[in-house]
Amino acid sequence: MTKQTLAQTIDEDTYVYLLDLQREWKRTLPKLRDHDALKLFPEAKVCIREKIREWEGVRDKFSESIKTRLQELREYDDEFSKWFWKEWLKHTDGSQLMGAERHIKRLKWLLYSKNKQTSDKGRITQSDIEYAGSVPLEELVDVQLRTGGKTLFGLCPFHEERSPSFHIYPEQNRWHCFGCGESGDSITFIQLRQGLGFIEAVKYLTGLSV
């Protein structure tokens, strides 16, 4: 006996209507950033250190294999093979390595800002500024991003546009919009996006109360 699906028990119009509702519901689900999620599930804090270690393991694994493969490449005589396999390495192990690095950065940031809240209040330090600047932009940018080569891109949050010209360079953690010419790092992004001053933006990013 097979289970009847919803589509078989109701008429088609109702089914289409339900699909629409479902799509609408998914669209309006709040997008949780790491920090918001951590407020909701504070017990998750204990697993962050564990996750950092896991990602560090992944990072080490891929950086080892990249090293080995680069050594192997030296044996090749023809330039084309060298170029081809280097490119291939960039898009396979290289991008895995970069992904792991990003996760480590993101999780360390979460831990850091959590500790910050309990230590000092008010004054910001040079290390706060450095840390704020290293907060991964992908975590802050509230528009949909697509991957294109070494960059991520999407519609610019600072001006109206139809084709995406807002780019993020995760390796440098910088952003640039080719449409309106705005650019910067995490701090400038938050300054512009939230209408905050420099110090307020640093406090926002390090999790210090604003």
Ligand SMILES: [Zn+2]
């Ligand atoms: Zn723009």
